[in-house]
Amino acid sequence: MKNNVxxxxxxxxxxxxxxxxxxxxxxxxxxxxxxxxxLNLVGKxxxxxxxxxxxxxxxxxxxVLSLGQGVFFGLGGYCMAMFLKLEASDPISxxxxxxxxxxxxxxxxxLTHLPAFWVPFKSLPxxxxxxxxxxxxxxxxxxxxxxxxxxxxxxxxxITQALALIxxxxxxxRQGYTGGRNGITDLKTMWGWDIRTHHAQYIxxxxxxxxxxxxxxxxxxxxxxxxxxxxxxxxDREDRVRFSGYDVSMFKVATFCFAAALSGLGGxxxxxxxxxxxxxxxxxxxxxxxxxxxxxxxxxSLYGAVYGTLLVNTGKSLFSETFPQLWLFAxxxxxxxxxxxxxxxxxxxxxxxxxxxxxxxxxxxxxxMPVGLPGAVKGDQS
Amino acid sequence: xxxxxTPSELWSIFVMQGFAGLSLFSVLLLMxxxxxxxxxxxxxxxxxxxxxxxxxxxTVYLCSTLVTNHAPKLQPYYFVIAxxxxxxxxxxxxxxxxxSLIRFLYKRPLDTLLATWGxxxxxxxxxxxxxxxxxxxxxxxxxxxxxxxxxxxxxxPINGVFVMGLTLxxxxxxxxxxxxxxxxxxxxxxxxNRTMSSAVGINTKLVDxxxxxxxxxxxxxxxxxxxxxxxxxxxxxxxxxVDTFLVVVFGGASSLMGTxxxxxxxxxxxxxxxxxxxxxxxxxxxxxxxxIVLMIRPKGLFPGKVRAA
Amino acid sequence: xxxNTNFLLAIEDLTVSFDGFKAVDSLNLYxxxxxxxxxxxxxxxxxxxxxxxxxxxxxxxxxxxxxxNRELVGLQEHRIVHEGVGRKFQTPSIYENLTVFENLEVSYxxxxxxxxxxxxxxxxxxxxxxxxxxxxxxLQDYLDTEGAFLSHGQKQWLEIGMLLMxxxxxxxxxxxxxxxxxxxREQTAALIKRICKGRCIIVIEHDMDFVSRIAHxxxxxHLGKILAEGSMEEIRNNPKVVDVYxxx
Numbered sequence: 001m002k003n004n005v006x007x008x009x010x011x012x013x014x015x016x017x018x019x020x021x022x023x024x025x026x027x028x029x030x031x032x033x034x035x036x037x038x039l040n041l042v043g044k045x046x047x048x049x050x051x052x053x054x055x056x057x058x059x060x061x062x063x064v065l066s067l068g069q070g071v072f073f074g075l076g077g078y079c080m081a082m083f084l085k086l087e088a089s090d091p092i093s094x095x096x097x098x099x100x101x102x103x104x105x106x107x108x109x110x111l112t113h114l115p116a117f118w119v120p121f122k123s124l125p126x127x128x129x130x131x132x133x134x135x136x137x138x139x140x141x142x143x144x145x146x147x148x149x150x151x152x153x154x155x156x157x158x159i160t161q162a163l164a165l166i167x168x169x170x171x172x173x174r175q176g177y178t179g180g181r182n183g184i185t186d187l188k189t190m191w192g193w194d195i196r197t198h199h200a201q202y203i204x205x206x207x208x209x210x211x212x213x214x215x216x217x218x219x220x221x222x223x224x225x226x227x228x229x230x231x232x233x234x235x236d237r238e239d240r241v242r243f244s245g246y247d248v249s250m251f252k253v254a255t256f257c258f259a260a261a262l263s264g265l266g267g268x269x270x271x272x273x274x275x276x277x278x279x280x281x282x283x284x285x286x287x288x289x290x291x292x293x294x295x296x297x298x299x300x301s302l303y304g305a306v307y308g309t310l311l312v313n314t315g316k317s318l319f320s321e322t323f324p325q326l327w328l329f330a331x332x333x334x335x336x337x338x339x340x341x342x343x344x345x346x347x348x349x350x351x352x353x354x355x356x357x358x359x360x361x362x363x364x365x366x367x368x369m370p371v372g373l374p375g376a377v378k379g380d381q382s
Numbered sequence: 383x384x385x386x387x388t389p390s391e392l393w394s395i396f397v398m399q400g401f402a403g404l405s406l407f408s409v410l411l412l413m414x415x416x417x418x419x420x421x422x423x424x425x426x427x428x429x430x431x432x433x434x435x436x437x438x439x440x441t442v443y444l445c446s447t448l449v450t451n452h453a454p455k456l457q458p459y460y461f462v463i464a465x466x467x468x469x470x471x472x473x474x475x476x477x478x479x480x481x482s483l484i485r486f487l488y489k490r491p492l493d494t495l496l497a498t499w500g501x502x503x504x505x506x507x508x509x510x511x512x513x514x515x516x517x518x519x520x521x522x523x524x525x526x527x528x529x530x531x532x533x534x535x536x537x538x539p540i541n542g543v544f545v546m547g548l549t550l551x552x553x554x555x556x557x558x559x560x561x562x563x564x565x566x567x568x569x570x571x572x573x574x575n576r577t578m579s580s581a582v583g584i585n586t587k588l589v590d591x592x593x594x595x596x597x598x599x600x601x602x603x604x605x606x607x608x609x610x611x612x613x614x615x616x617x618x619x620x621x622x623x624v625d626t627f628l629v630v631v632f633g634g635a636s637s638l639m640g641t642x643x644x645x646x647x648x649x650x651x652x653x654x655x656x657x658x659x660x661x662x663x664x665x666x667x668x669x670x671x672x673x674i675v676l677m678i679r680p681k682g683l684f685p686g687k688v689r690a691a
Numbered sequence: 692x693x694x695n696t697n698f699l700l701a702i703e704d705l706t707v708s709f710d711g712f713k714a715v716d717s718l719n720l721y722x723x724x725x726x727x728x729x730x731x732x733x734x735x736x737x738x739x740x741x742x743x744x745x746x747x748x749x750x751x752x753x754x755x756x757x758x759x760n761r762e763l764v765g766l767q768e769h770r771i772v773h774e775g776v777g778r779k780f781q782t783p784s785i786y787e788n789l790t791v792f793e794n795l796e797v798s799y800x801x802x803x804x805x806x807x808x809x810x811x812x813x814x815x816x817x818x819x820x821x822x823x824x825x826x827x828x829x830l831q832d833y834l835d836t837e838g839a840f841l842s843h844g845q846k847q848w849l850e851i852g853m854l855l856m857x858x859x860x861x862x863x864x865x866x867x868x869x870x871x872x873x874x875x876r877e878q879t880a881a882l883i884k885r886i887c888k889g890r891c892i893i894v895i896e897h898d899m900d901f902v903s904r905i906a907h908x909x910x911x912x913h914l915g916k917i918l919a920e921g922s923m924e925e926i927r928n929n930p931k932v933v934d935v936y937x938x939x
Contacts (some may be wrong), residue, residue: 071609147676154427154491155552158627159673165624166669173662226802226811229793233786240784243746243774245803247855254805283622286501295496328507335500339493340486 015220018303019213026209036198043205043273045313046212048073050266052294052305053215054259059291060300062255063235064152068160069263069290071167072135074282076264078171078178079134080276082118083127084195085186088317104186109176117177125189131268132261139260140253145239147249147256161284168283183278187271195272208269215262216302222258231255292331295338307346395657398538403653405542405611408549411645413626414633415556419640420597421630423573424590426484427495430502431626432619436597437475437505438468439614440513446520461523465548465606472602473595480594485587492549497500502620509616517615526610541610548607552600557638569593628672634682644683649673695775699724699891700861705754707744714740716915717754722891724860727883728903729894731926732912733936736799738881738895739781741912742863746778747771754877769803777859781866783846785853787839791830794838794849795821798856820856828852829878844875848882855886868901880904899937909934 030042051069059065091101101114106114120126142163146156171178179185187195196198222228234241234248242248271277279288289312297308312334320327342348402550445464449456487494518557529539560566566659571579572589581587608614626647633644648668656664674684702825706713715737722728730738741929743749745756755762763771786794799820802811823833828848832839841849847867854862868876869882876898883892883905896902902909903923911918911932918936919929926932 067495121665142677146680149677149680151680154421154425154495155631157492157495158427158624158631159676161624162628162669162673166666166673167671169662170666173660173666222809225809226797227805227808229789229797230808232788233797236788237784237786239748239779240786242768243772243778244798244853245769245800246771247767247804250805251808288496293497325507325511328503328510332500332503332505332507335498335503336483339490339497339500340483343493 002278019216022303023213023373027206027214031205036201040201040273041203041317043201043208044270045310046208047266047270047273048290048293048313049212049265049306050215051290052297052309053219053302055291055294056299056305057219058255058259059294061231061235062226062252064252064256065157065291066160066256066259067157067291068164068287069259070164070282070287072139072260072263073267074167074277075135075138075267076131077267077271077277077281078120078184079127079130080268080271081187082121083124084190084271085184086122087190088186090113105179105182106176111176115177119161133266135260135264136257139257143253143256147252164282164284165285171279171282181279183276185276187275196275201273204273209210210271211265211269213305213354214334218230219302270318292338294336296334296345298345300343301347301373304345304347311346385438396654399657400650401542401673403537403541403650404546407646407649407655408545409604409608409622410625410629410649411549411642412552412607412646413601413622414629414641415553416597416600416604417626420602423569424488426488426493427491427498428497429498429623430505432600432621432623433502433505434472434476434601434609435605436509436614436616436619438472438602439609439618440509441468441471441602442606442609443518443520443614450521461526465603468602468606469599472605473599476595476598477591478585484594485590488590506616506620508686513616515616517613519613520609522610545607545610552603553642556600556688565592628669632672632676632682640683698722699759700789701757703755705741705744705751705756707740707749707751713915714742718915718917720910722893724891725887725889727887727892727894727905727907728910729896730910730912731896731902731936732918737915738912739865741893742778742865742893746776772857775860776863777854777857777861778863779850779854779865779867781869782844783806783850785838785846785849788837790835790837791825791841791849792821792834793854795824795856798853800857818917824852824855827855828882844871847871848879851882860890862886862890862895864892866895866897868896868898876901
């Protein structure tokens with residue numbers, strides 16, 4: 001593997017193939033074979049994949065389990081939703097309200113002016129910045145407080161759960177300021193561009209896919225150099241890494257922030273494609289589900305995260321329509337199976353198959369071989 | 383906010399919220415006791431703990447239906463027996479779960495989190511399929527209903543007092559068991575030094591199994607107690623699981639006193655805040671406070687004494 | 692308030708107690724540059740605990756540890772490493788999943804912050820240093836072998852190599868020859884004597900033969916206190932030491 005920039009981004013022959021396959025699936029196969037309705041659904045699932053990707057970096061590579069990634073997904077989503085809602089609440093369309101020019105739910109709650117923290121979201125550049133900045137900032141504060149004090153493992157996971165609960169309850173309880181349980185709905189346009197048309201949904205789907213692929217490339221680049229080795233070392237021998245002169249807590253904070261930023265981006269893309277956000281996407285249940293997407297794909301595999309997310313969500317839609325009673329059993333069983341039987345998820349299964357098949361393929365390729373050699377595999381195995 | 387009331391009204395509010403807080407304290411403590419035993423002693427995290435509580439509640443409901451339909455004369459007496467049955471049912475269920483799932487995951491606490499979450503989904507759906515999605519209540523005996531009023535402004539519900547009494551009894555029982563019985567000694571020894579305990583002939587696998595069952599059994603009693611103050615639905619268990627974990631972590635997972643103090647503080651804090659801030663905002667406020675305190679003091683209020691490094 | 696000293700490492704009044712048990716009791720220890728000090732003593736004497744306190748793994752309950760006249764007590768582990776302290780642990784503690792080359796690369800004293808890691812480049816200087824250290828520890832032919840596949844002795848040497856990469860001025864070796872064969876012990880003794888120049892080294896060991904080959908000065912610990920200090924000859928003939936530790 002070359003040690004220059006390209007080598008590091010693409011991460012070797014095997015990863016180029018994986019990237020190519022995924023790009024083909026997302027950018028060609030799916031748009032061609034699915035109607036816009038289903039494609040939009042896939043687009044939605046892909047936004048969850050951003051969270052799963054972050055979890056692969058945080059959990060699979062750095063060994064830190066967060067059960068509250070919904071918080072960051074939600075923060076990014078709400079930032080985008082606030083911008084879109086303000087745009088949809090211009091004085092002309094809301095002239096029937098008691099106070100025109102503010103979102104409808106504020107009007108129902110007898111608010112007479114826009115709360116101060118909403119005002120900056122009138123600007124698109126600020127909102128786009130906030131989509132990344134707000135989750136990252138929260139992750140930084142929480143991460144610093146926890147990791148500097150060597151809080152990890154189970155304690156950390158429980159506290160992230162509590163954060164998810166706090167945010168979802170907090171949003172829920174303040175209907176006037178946040179739209180409450182119903183969330184922020186009725187979103188129409190982004191800077192004048194109508195996001196509800198089929199045309200727009202196609203564009204948003206491709207944008208999401210491309211951004212996801214770029215996120216994978218970025219993660220690969222980060223992992224390919226010393227950083228990847230250090231994360232692995234920290235996961236397996238944290239103490240030793242400290243004695244090599246590394247401040248382990250800062251690495252965890254950085255990874256946590258990275259995962260948060262990715263999740264925030266996912267949230268924003270979700271809002272654009274689906275047209276609403278609510279606290280039901282922020283709380284404990286969705287946060288833990290996002291972990292299972294990463295686990296099914298193989299918690300250390302970036303590509304696995306995407307396939308895992310698509311698989312579980314597709315299964316969920318299909319299953320819960322036809323067998324609503326059985327679906328929760330299946331989901332619970334999936335959690336247990338992935339932990340007990342398939343800790344490496346789809347990626348692990350794939351690797352196993354590859355190992356079993358590659359000597360066979362080599363044999364087939366080298367058929368005219370002298371009799372004495374017992375199918376030994378030559379050539380490099382990276 | 384607080385200033386709209388006269389001092390005597392305020393006092394009555396505090397006393398009443400205090401008692402409402404005591405009910406919440408009891409439920410939290412019962413749940414936390416079981417969870418702390420499992421987590422503090424074994425390092426196993428059981429996200430399905432709430433479902434064991436619900437199991438206890440549903441057991442009491444079953445007993446109630448049986449008694450009402452087949453032996454109405456036993457009506458006033460069945461409740462105490464039902465509590466014991468709830469304990470046994472939950473403990474047995476815990477035994478089954480430990481044997482079939484948990485014992486493979488002892489060295490992997492993060493994986494236990496996920497596996498027990500899956501278990502909780504399965505249990506919730508089972509409740510839904512067997513008992514229906516609507517909430518149910520057992521028929522409570524006469525002597526549990528009503529309240530007594532020491533002063534015109536203060537209304538103390540009897541079931542709250544009962545639950546409190548039960549909780550204190552159980553907490554005392556747990557303490558007695560852990561510190562005065564042979565099995566309790568084995569449990570503590572296994573926690574402190576597994577290899578040595580095994581070397582002196584303690585069957586650590588059995589101790590683990592027993593510990594887990596005991597923790598679940600206590601959750602079952604919590605569920606039974608819960609039926610006196612609220613109705614039971616398939617997701618009643620998940621309502622309190624995060625709070626319970628925070629109680630355990632906040633109190634410092636290895637200390638019984640810490641768990642009691644933590645449950646008391648959190649329950650009272652929530653109860654009082656819930657009155658003055660509307661509805662869920664009180665809960666949000668208390669959760670936020672706990673998390674902030676934990677960020678400053680991650681080991682909780684009464685951390686166990688740990689040998690340095 | 693302790694004054695500045697000429698010693699590279701000055702430990703004064705060092706005490707640590709665990710739940711009332713004094714593992715180390717008012718210890719005073721002074722080490723000069725270029726000195727190789729060996730600490731011996733029965734198990735439980737507090738030897739490893741002293742090293743733990745110097746490198747920041749354990750916090751003392753009293754006393755001071757000054758290295759190059761800078762106080763180490765209270766600093767975080769990675770900061771103490773930056774001050775020039777390197778430690779080798781009792782059980783070989785290398786990165787099993789990384790190759791020998793990568794183990795050494797990771798110990799290079801540059802690029803240890805988050806941003807430093809991301810931007811780390813394998814410059815010729817880095818490569819040169821890695822090769823030099825690999826030769827020093829006799830592993831230059833094993834650069835591409837994964838840590839997990841090294842022999843026990845080789846793992847010990849690798850860990851010493853990782854220390855050397857950091858260019859420490861205080862090297863602490865906890866039982867460096869445990870589990871090694873006699874020829875390996877000879878090689879290790881030679882290695883340790885070579886790296887002594889420009890640094891001070893503390894070694895904890897039980898093999899008296901090995902100790903006599905390398906030690907400039909020996910300190911005997913017993914029950915958290917210094918029992919005796921001097922050259923190997925003096926120690927061997929000290930009746931108290933014979934009683935408590937050396938036996939025969």
